[in-house]
Amino acid sequence: MKKPKSHILVIFGASGDLTKRKLVPALFDLFRQGLIPENFAVLGASRTRLSDDEFREKAGEFLPADQDAENFKKLLFYESVSPTEQLDYKKLKDRLEDLEKKKNITPNYIFYLSTPPSVYEIIAKNLAEKGLSKSEKYFRRLIVEKPFGTDLKSAQQLNIDLLSFFNENQVYRIDHYLGKESVQNMLVTRFGNGIFEPLWNRNFIERVEVTSAESLGVESRGGYYDHSGALRDMLQNHLLQLVGFVAMEPPVVIEADAIRNEIVKVFQSLRPIKENQVCEFVIRGQYTSSTIKGEKVKGYREEPGVDQNSRTETFVAMKFFIDNWRWGGVPFFIRTGKKLPARVTEVVIHFKQVPHHLFNQVGIPGAENNQLVIRIQPDEGVLLKFRMKTPGAGFQVQTVNMDFHYSDMAEVRLPSAYERLLLDCMQGDATLYSRGDAVEEAWKFVQPILNAWEFNPDIPVFGYPAGTWGPESSDKLINNGQWRYPCKNLSNDGTYCEL
Numbered sequence: 001m002k003k004p005k006s007h008i009l010v011i012f013g014a015s016g017d018l019t020k021r022k023l024v025p026a027l028f029d030l031f032r033q034g035l036i037p038e039n040f041a042v043l044g045a046s047r048t049r050l051s052d053d054e055f056r057e058k059a060g061e062f063l064p065a066d067q068d069a070e071n072f073k074k075l076l077f078y079e080s081v082s083p084t085e086q087l088d089y090k091k092l093k094d095r096l097e098d099l100e101k102k103k104n105i106t107p108n109y110i111f112y113l114s115t116p117p118s119v120y121e122i123i124a125k126n127l128a129e130k131g132l133s134k135s136e137k138y139f140r141r142l143i144v145e146k147p148f149g150t151d152l153k154s155a156q157q158l159n160i161d162l163l164s165f166f167n168e169n170q171v172y173r174i175d176h177y178l179g180k181e182s183v184q185n186m187l188v189t190r191f192g193n194g195i196f197e198p199l200w201n202r203n204f205i206e207r208v209e210v211t212s213a214e215s216l217g218v219e220s221r222g223g224y225y226d227h228s229g230a231l232r233d234m235l236q237n238h239l240l241q242l243v244g245f246v247a248m249e250p251p252v253v254i255e256a257d258a259i260r261n262e263i264v265k266v267f268q269s270l271r272p273i274k275e276n277q278v279c280e281f282v283i284r285g286q287y288t289s290s291t292i293k294g295e296k297v298k299g300y301r302e303e304p305g306v307d308q309n310s311r312t313e314t315f316v317a318m319k320f321f322i323d324n325w326r327w328g329g330v331p332f333f334i335r336t337g338k339k340l341p342a343r344v345t346e347v348v349i350h351f352k353q354v355p356h357h358l359f360n361q362v363g364i365p366g367a368e369n370n371q372l373v374i375r376i377q378p379d380e381g382v383l384l385k386f387r388m389k390t391p392g393a394g395f396q397v398q399t400v401n402m403d404f405h406y407s408d409m410a411e412v413r414l415p416s417a418y419e420r421l422l423l424d425c426m427q428g429d430a431t432l433y434s435r436g437d438a439v440e441e442a443w444k445f446v447q448p449i450l451n452a453w454e455f456n457p458d459i460p461v462f463g464y465p466a467g468t469w470g471p472e473s474s475d476k477l478i479n480n481g482q483w484r485y486p487c488k489n490l491s492n493d494g495t496y497c498e499l
């Protein structure tokens with residue numbers, strides 16, 4: 001693979017959690033694989049006063065204690081910059097020029113906004129005013145972390161703000177689900193094989209299911225989460241992006257605009273859920289205290305930073321339709337939640353029944369329809385469930401698994417999502433980043449639900465004991481079936497095992 005061009009990566013908010021937990025380890029992995037440009041530097045920029053060495057120590061907390069890590073840390077530098085202080089951008093510019101000279105770096109820049117969203121606009125503005133946002137000769141890119149707004153209006157405003165100072169093709173909105181190897185594999189599964197795509201439509205598919213379950217609760221993020229909830233935090237972005245990949249038409253080429261155009265079309269085809277239909281199509285829940293494996297577990301309202309009367313949802317399940325030629329009449333069911341029994345994200349394609357039942361299937365659980373399960377995480381892979389004859393007399397039928405695990409591929413290391421996405425941005429490839437119009441379309445779809453929940457206090461927030469699969473009423477969304485419960489067989493650490 002070709003190395004990206006020489007550049008400096010400036011991380012705003014570099015003293016924070018994301019930088020040390022995700023960004024620096026991802027950069028280190030790229031460094032170890034020789035994918036970092038020869039002349040390169042990371043310049044951390046936030047208000048905290050730190051020397052280069054102090055930043056190296058703080059940012060390197062999640063790096064191994066070895067010589068590779070020591071060599072990598074020499075690429076890290078720090079400048080104390082307040083995002084709102086105009087004068088600090090002169091300091092930033094001087095420091096960039098100094099690094100360019102001393103390290104022989106080409107003045108290409110990536111600015112990573114790893115701060116709270118409240119300062120995104122002011123950073124973009126101040127960069128532009130110092131002449132750092134555009135260049136004829138060199139690249140200037142802006143990576144923006146989620147959340148991209150908290151509702152439709154604020155998302156539209158954020159786009160207006162960013163696009164006042166950068167062009168759309170300079171803005172990289174990161175949705176780390178798109179950086180997951182198994183999400184990208186969805187494109188290859190669908191469009192790199194002759195056998196799936198002919199069946200990938202309303203004629204053969206009965207329903208589609210997407211689950212993203214987490215066994216963790218809100219941990220230390222109660223303050224943020226209580227103003228967000230599962231709909232904003234996971235469904236509006238990660239889950240709908242997965243739906244985009246499952247439902248899109250084949251792109252003309254595997255290039256950013258071609259793929260992103262198809263995803264936007266899917267979002268534009270989502271049948272709106274009207275405010276008065278929310279109870280019928282959407283179920284929200286909140287975890288309550290319980291006992292898991294003999295240990296007492298806190299309910300959401302007892303978590304630090306959470307209002308003790310909070311009605312914020314930690315679980316959401318939804319039924320919806322995509323009104324287009326391919327998917328007319330096929331229900332999609334999606335759900336996500338915290339403190340569920342396992343950490344598992346998967347897409348399940350439920351194929352239709354055979355038109356005529358020749359074999360006796362009475363009493364054979366799970367033999368109802370064929371399923372293609374795309375396991376996003378953990379144990380990334382693809383599973384096909386289909387029927388076979390049980391050996392012996394007669395024609396007894398049972399469901400069996402054809403199961404591919406990425407872990408079976410010799411010497412394959414799955415890159416982390418941030419590693420993949422950072423490398424893509426360094427190479428100027430925005431395919432796996434969200435485009436502004438797609439983000440707004442996704443907000444358009446969820447906005448009536450947010451409105452209904454805000455203005456109609458009669459819509460229930462169902463409690464579910466931590467460690468269960470969410471409120472029972474979420475089962476009722478699926479009329480003639482049930483969610484796939486992937487982990488009847490939980491391993492000791494609560495992760496997923498296929499039966």
Ligand SMILES: NC(=O)C1=CN([C@@H]2O[C@H](COP(=O)(O)OP(=O)(O)OC[C@H]3O[C@@H](n4cnc5c(N)ncnc54)[C@H](OP(=O)(O)O)[C@@H]3O)[C@@H](O)[C@H]2O)C=CC1
Pocket residue numbers: 012013014015016017018019046047048083113114115116117118119145146147
């Ligand atoms: N952490 C995670 O796992 C994830 C984070 N994100 C998003 O990434 C971004 C960064 O996340 P994270 O590192 O957790 O965030 P933090 O809350 O840790 O903030 C990062 C840094 O931003 C600076 N900062 C905080 N408040 C302000 C402010 N009002 N004005 C200017 N600077 C401020 C602080 O540095 P200083 O005080 O030194 O200026 C802080 O260290 C956020 O937008 C978050 O939503 C997205 C997905 C996951």
Ligand SMILES: O=C1O[C@H](COP(=O)(O)O)[C@@H](O)[C@H](O)[C@H]1O
Pocket residue numbers: 176214233234345
């Ligand atoms: O963006 C977010 O994602 C994580 C889940 O990410 P995963 O890669 O572990 O599936 C979620 O915990 C967090 O609340 C949300 O902000």
